Structures are given as structure tokens and as C-alpha cells.
Amino acid sequence: MPDEILPADDLGRVHFVGIGGAGLSAIARIMAASGIEVTGSDDADTPFLPSLRELGVTIHRGYDAEHLGDLGAGDSVVVTTAAREDNPEVAEARRRGLRLLPRSAGLAATMAGRQVVAVAGTHGKTTTTSLLTCALLACDADPTYAVGGLLSTTGRNADAGAGPLFVAEADESDGAFLVYSPFAAVVTNVAADHLDQWGTEEAYRAAFTEFVGRIDSDGFLVACTDDPGAADLRAVAAARDLTFVAVGEGEDAEVRAVDVVLEGGTSxxxxxxxxxxxxxxxxxxxGRHYVLDALGALAAGLRLGLPFAGLRAGLESFTGTGRRMELKGEVDGVRVYDSYAHQPIEIAGDLEAARSLAGEGRVVVAYQPHLVSRTRLFGTAMGQALGAADEVVVLDVYLAREDPDPAVTGALVAGAVPLPPERVAFVPDQADVPAELVARARPGDVVLTLGAGSITEIGPQVLDLLRRALP
Incomplete structure (x- = not known):
């Protein structure tokens, strides 16, 4: 992290190492739309890249020192947290003495001169950021926004708006949210996660306390007080004399949801x-968890002085974000959804939503645990949460940035599912999972793939197998 984070306009030309990720692609899009010369590289062609190419951004496949072109003094390189030190582009940037920025500093650079509303929390950040963005767009606020998924309303994960507001998803996984100094913030919930980064639950919660300390004293904090961890931030805000807006279903909430009805695909x-x-x-x-996300977005919009009617119209126009209960298709009465849920609370919320969608049908879920460290700590709780489904298929652990541990596999999760053994299967080879799901599903069922890793590839494969089985 540099000692000083310059405004984006002062970064010169900017090259992105890992431009295909949700975070870096959003920053790149905002910079490119603002007139900055942007290039990038990635080893995969992701859904975030087409909108960048439309802006004229040159994107290289794979990593090579030559991709930095003639970047020199005054130019910058923004690097994904997934890049290793021996990445050839990172090594070349160091050799040339270029300005190297982590993702958080790159996003902070684009915030200069704007009134930032940062959305943080263990779960629900992407959905809440998206809902708030849609609400502001419906009020003609024309915000700049950066979301960790494709926003269905625009088909993009970021835009550079003409208005003063900037809505940003503030990620705690690598401490990025401690780089920002927002005018206001929304905290959805605080439950221990990413302990590979933070070490202990106490340190994780302390990071949110520090985050609240970075909010502008003239601004405000919206927090869902139905969640104990977020409710604890009330005292933190009070110690700073910071305006605190409690949201939730509880009677202590200032902005409250009552008479909640979950029916079919609506809330x-x-x-x-x-x-x-x-x-x-x-x-x-x-899903009830989406009601709370919408309530947080609504409260933030109201405290920004925007009208309820416009905010409501924006919330009601929202049809989802990529990988958040995303409908992939339907064949022979079987609907297939995909969601990013990878924590026990998220699993429970999405299964409640799936149950509402299924109606008289059943819920057939495939779950891929994400990270060895997370599975080691929460594997049993993951399995217990999956018990809300009718049929469960568990994949092996998606390793991401960690090394495997023979003692921590998907079997740990599958063994904790409180269902009869014939309704639970541990299928370690991902290639076998689509057929397993098709064998278990029947017309009227909802098939849901859950996890933050490669499981998102399975939904289309299930639909393809279902089509082949048609008479």
C-alpha cells in the first residue's frame, strides 16, 4: 500500500494484472470511462470483460512482461490479490520502478472528489450495493458504482456516473475496506469469516470497528441490528457521535420491515x-435476507435525502446480480439456479429462498465448500445448514489460494448434513456432479448450485443433460 493514494487522474496510464476479476474490472471500467488509458491481462475470459472491450480497453490473454508495453515513469499497475510475486508482469513493473497498487488503492483512487457510500458486511454486500445503486439510478442521482457482480439492470459491474455519489462494495476479506474513507456506510452483518486473513474472530470484528472509525463525522452508518455483530457497532458509532441508523425487523430498528411475505419469486x-x-x-x-439488504439500501437512500417513491421504484426494478440466486434456465419443469453462498448463514438464506421458489416441488442442492481454512472451521455448520434442502450433493473443497489438507474435504460437510444417507452424496469429482443432480431431480424441483468457486459451471451442464433426456 502506498503512503499516499493519488487521484485516478494522476496515475498516468494504468495496466491491470488480473483485469478479469470482479474487483479489478470494475476499477478499470470506471477509469476507462473517465478518459484514462487502460490496459490489462488475465488468464481467463470472464463475463466482466466484454463491457471493457466496448470502451476500447486492450486485454491480453495470459501474463507476459511485454503486456506492459512502454509504460514508464508516472504510469501505474494495479494488481489483483491473487497474483503471486513471481507473476512476470508484477516482476517487470518492479524492475521498471512503476507505481504498484493493490486493488483497494486502485478503487480508492477512483473515489477522489466523490461522496462515497461504502457497503460492508460478512454477507450481502454485493446485493445491497446493487440494490442501492438501482435505487439511486431510479432517483436520477446518476451515481458512480462498483459492484462485485454483474448488475442485471445495466449488465455491468461498474459505471462512472455524472453525479457526486459513489456506491462501492467494501470488501473486508483482505482488509481493503480499511483503505476507504467514506461519507456514509452500510453494514449488513458481522460474523466471523476470512480467518486465514484475520487470525481470530476478535481481530475480524475489530476490523469493522476500525472501519466505522473511518466514516466521515458528518456522515452516517446504517446497520442491520437484527444481526448481533452489526448491532454492536451502535456503541462504536455513539462513541464517535456518528449518526447511527438501525434497520431490521426488530422493534429497535429505526427503519423497519413489517408484514414480510415471501411468496414464489417475490419478497x-x-x-x-x-x-x-x-x-x-x-x-x-x-428471501428474507434480501428484505434486510433492501432495507439497508433504502435507509441509506432516505438519509441521503432521496424520496421514498423513487427509491422504492429502484428496489422493485432490481432482478438480481450475477451469481446471487441467478436463474440459469428451466428444462422439463426443473428450474436451475446458481448462487455464491459459501458461509452457513448465506446457505441458510438461499435455501429459504429456494424453498419459496420451489412451492410444491423439492429443493435439490449442490454445494462446493470454499477454502480449506473456512471448511475446517465451519464445515459442520455448512452441513447442518444444507439440511434445509431435500437432496444434497457435496463437492470437494475449492482450494483457491490455499494448499490441500487431506483431513479437510467435502466429506466433512456431507457427513454433517442432517438428512437420511440416501439423500446426501459426497461427489469429489466435479465432472460427475451434473449427472448426479439430474438423477435426483424431477419436474417441479428447484436445483440450486451453491459456492464461490467453479461450481457455477455446473448449472448449464445440468440443463444440457436434462435437454438430452427429453423424448
Missing amino acids: AFTVLDRGEELGRVTLRIP
Whole structure:
């Protein structure tokens, strides 16, 4: 992290190592749309890249020192957290003495001169950021935004708006959210995660306390007080004399959801603001956790001075974000959804939503544990949460940035699922999973793939097998 983070306009030409990721592609898009010359490279062609190419961004496949072109003094290189020190482009940037920036510093550079609303929390960041963005767009606020997934409303994960507001997903996994100094923030919840980075639950929670300390004293903090970890931030805000806005279903919430109805693919609720009924909101996404995400976004918009009617219209226009209960298709009465859930609380929330979608049908879920360290700590809880499904298929652990541990596999999760053995299967080879799901599914069922790794590839394969089986 540099001692000083320069505004994006002062970074010269900017090359992105790992431009295909959700985080770096969003930063690159904002910079390119602002007139900065941007290039990048990645070893995969991701869904975030087409909109960058439309802006004229040159994107190289793979990593090579030559991809830095003639970058020199005054130019910058933004590097994904997944890049290793021996990455040839990182090594070449060091050799040339170029300005090297982590993802967080790159995003912070684009925030200069804007009124930032940062959305943080263990779960629900992407959805809440997306909902708030849609609400602001419906109010003609034209915000700049950076989201960790493709926003269905725009088909992009970022845009450089003409208005003063900047809505940013603030990631705690690598400490990135401690680089930003937002005007306001939304915290969805605080439950221990990413202990490979933070070490202990206490350190993880302390990071959120530090994050609250970075909010502008003239701004505000919105937090869901239904969640104990987020509720604890009330005292942190009070110690700073920072305006605190509690949201939730509980009676202590300032902006409250009542009369919540989950039906089919919708979630409806009535909004009370300090006891005054503002109206009813009907979301086009299912799940009580999405009601709370929408409530946080709504509260932030209201405290920014925007009208309820416009905010409601934006929330009701939202149809989802990529990999968040995303419908992949339907064949022969079997609907296939994909979601990013990889923590026990997230699993439980998405299975509740899937149950609403299934109606009289069953819920057939495939789950891929993410990270050895997370599975070691929460594998049993993951399995218990999966028990809300009717049929469960568990894959092996997606390793990501960690080395394998023979003692920590998907079998740990599968063994904790509280269902009869014939309704649970541990299938370590991902190639075998689509057929296993098709064998278990029947017309009327919802098939849901869950996890933060490669499991997202399975949904289309299931649909293909279902089509082949048609008479």
C-alpha cells in the first residue's frame, strides 16, 4: 500500500494484472470511462470483460512482461490479490520502478472528489450495493458504482456516473475496506469469516470497528441490528457521535420491515421509518435476507435525502446480480439456479429462498465448500445448514489460494448434513456432479448450485443433460 493514494487522474496510464476479476474490472471500467488509458491481462475470459472491450480497453490473454508495453515513469499497475510475486508482469513493473497498487488503492483512487457510500458486511454486500445503486439510478442521482457482480439492470459491474455519489462494495476479506474513507456506510452483518486473513474472530470484528472509525463525522452508518455483530457497532458509532441508523425487523430498528411475505419469486414488506408507514415494497427476488439488504439500501437512500417513491421504484426494478440466486434456465419443469453462498448463514438464506421458489416441488442442492481454512472451521455448520434442502450433493473443497489438507474435504460437510444417507452424496469429482443432480431431480424441483468457486459451471451442464433426456 502506498503512503499516499493519488487521484485516478494522476496515475498516468494504468495496466491491470488480473483485469478479469470482479474487483479489478470494475476499477478499470470506471477509469476507462473517465478518459484514462487502460490496459490489462488475465488468464481467463470472464463475463466482466466484454463491457471493457466496448470502451476500447486492450486485454491480453495470459501474463507476459511485454503486456506492459512502454509504460514508464508516472504510469501505474494495479494488481489483483491473487497474483503471486513471481507473476512476470508484477516482476517487470518492479524492475521498471512503476507505481504498484493493490486493488483497494486502485478503487480508492477512483473515489477522489466523490461522496462515497461504502457497503460492508460478512454477507450481502454485493446485493445491497446493487440494490442501492438501482435505487439511486431510479432517483436520477446518476451515481458512480462498483459492484462485485454483474448488475442485471445495466449488465455491468461498474459505471462512472455524472453525479457526486459513489456506491462501492467494501470488501473486508483482505482488509481493503480499511483503505476507504467514506461519507456514509452500510453494514449488513458481522460474523466471523476470512480467518486465514484475520487470525481470530476478535481481530475480524475489530476490523469493522476500525472501519466505522473511518466514516466521515458528518456522515452516517446504517446497520442491520437484527444481526448481533452489526448491532454492536451502535456503541462504536455513539462513541464517535456518528449518526447511527438501525434497520431490521426488530422493534429497535429505526427503519423497519413489517408484514414480510415471501411468496414464489417475490419478497414483500411494509416500511416504517421512525414509526411512520412509508409504503409497501415488493422485491422481485426471494428471501428474507434480501428484505434486510433492501432495507439497508433504502435507509441509506432516505438519509441521503432521496424520496421514498423513487427509491422504492429502484428496489422493485432490481432482478438480481450475477451469481446471487441467478436463474440459469428451466428444462422439463426443473428450474436451475446458481448462487455464491459459501458461509452457513448465506446457505441458510438461499435455501429459504429456494424453498419459496420451489412451492410444491423439492429443493435439490449442490454445494462446493470454499477454502480449506473456512471448511475446517465451519464445515459442520455448512452441513447442518444444507439440511434445509431435500437432496444434497457435496463437492470437494475449492482450494483457491490455499494448499490441500487431506483431513479437510467435502466429506466433512456431507457427513454433517442432517438428512437420511440416501439423500446426501459426497461427489469429489466435479465432472460427475451434473449427472448426479439430474438423477435426483424431477419436474417441479428447484436445483440450486451453491459456492464461490467453479461450481457455477455446473448449472448449464445440468440443463444440457436434462435437454438430452427429453423424448
